[in-house]
Amino acid sequence: MYLDREILEKKKFLLLQKILDNSVNKKFFNCLDTLILEKYFDNAYEYSLNENIESIYKQDLPACIITNIIENFFSEVENKTFYSQRSIYELVKISNFPSKKINKIISCETYLKIANYLRYVSHETNLISFDFLILRITDNLLFQLAQKEDVSFENIYIQLKKSIFEKMFTFTYFPEKKDKETTFLCWIDRLTKAIVDGEITLQYFICILRKMLTLINQTFDIYWKIVNSLDYLLLSKEFMHACELKKFKTEIEKYIEKKYTCYDISIINVQDIFVSILAKQQILKEDYSYLFDMLSAVSRKSDKNKFFTLRLCQYMLYCNQKKHIFHYRFIRKYFIDTVLSLFNHHDAVAVKDEEMQLLIKLWYTDEFFCFEKSRLLFNFVSILKSINSEDTKLSHNNFYKYCDVLDYIIATNPDLPKDKIVDFLARDNMNKGKLKKHFSLIFL
Helix, strand or coil: CCHHHHHHHHHHHHHHHHHHHHHHHHHHHHHHHHHHHHHHHHHHHHHHHHHHHHHHHCCCHHHHHHHHHHHHHHHHCCCCCCCCHHHHHHHHHHCCCCCHHHHCCCHHHHHHHHHHHHHHHHHHCCHHHHHHHHHHHHHHHHHHHCCCCCCCCCCHHHHHHHHHHHHHHHCCCCCCCCCHHHHHHHHHHHHHHHHHHCCHHHHHHHHHHHHHHCCCCCHHHHHHHHHHHHHHHHHCCCCCCCCCHEEEHHHHHHHHHHHHHHCCCCHHHHHHHHHHHHHHCCCCCHHHHHHHHHHHHHCCCHHHHHHHHHHHHHHHHHHHHCCCHHCCCCHHHHHHHHHHCCCCCCCCHHHHHHHHHHHHHHCCCHHHHHHHHHHHHHHHHHHHHHHHHCCCCCHHHHHHHHHHHHHHHHHHCCCCCCCCCHHHHHCCHHHHHHHHHHHHHHHH
């Protein structure tokens, strides 16, 4: 009896290994590997260009040039040409210089004059981008003043910062002309920092974000950045019970869902986004939230699209072995929620076959086995049940091999329930007799 069980167990294990083997998808996976590698080197080339630009900005400028930049700023403000000139941007750069260098060049009187001129610019500008620029300079110069022995003007910059946030809350700005998404993402980070540090109230935070959305080009990344900032705040003790934040998050998520329904997305679009995100060195949850929503949106259009989406999900599990994407809790949670939402009892049998293979690979991925065991088993059994219908001609490839795999999984995991599994899956007594042959391990 023991020998029979060992032979049977080995036979079913080999069947499982064949499903887990990625060689079936080798051509598809190799194609994605190549595209991601090419994109990775494209990113590396672009980054090398950025490094060259950054090295120019980080040059050790002589005191006379720094003084000249400050004087140009004063002159442009006096002549009201700061909109069209560059000195305010140059002021941002020099405010990032080391404190020892800056404080040797800028006197207390100059710090006071800069604060007064920044206040004037904020009063005159009708663009929120300028107020965020002034806020950034103010943050930097406050840090410089903290390193200075004489900090008598520090309170002036603190009051300037308060007046900027007050203006952002009350003022009606003109729409932004420039369309740089990375800048807008930085604004969201700055507002999140402001509420965490107690610089603004919850009411100010939500109001300024809403206002910002009316002034800029609204992309998916912007909305997902806001959602993740809200998630971050809702995890903290201070804001975890804030109803306004929860309501605002629901509002943003509904808008995202609505935007996806109007978005004409194709398999090619999704593959480009998929490659672009997986080619990045740094793993950001915002990127993956965006990607998973794209996968969900494109999969609803046809069985062909859903099949392609499931293949991409399998590739992510393959990629996870090298990049450890699912070590990140938010990414793992959003991925499994997205994957399970794709399954439908009315899917074609070929699609269900792909779903079963994905579920098996998820089961044998540690991150999901540890945290999602019950949900995976429930979906596995549910899909098997839906395949075993009057409309489907059952075969080894589309049904019985998965019964053998489920038998092996239950037999090798004693904590899993095995009672009435055959009764649940069977559609009639004749069918029940056939099924018992494939669930022999749990009955031995």
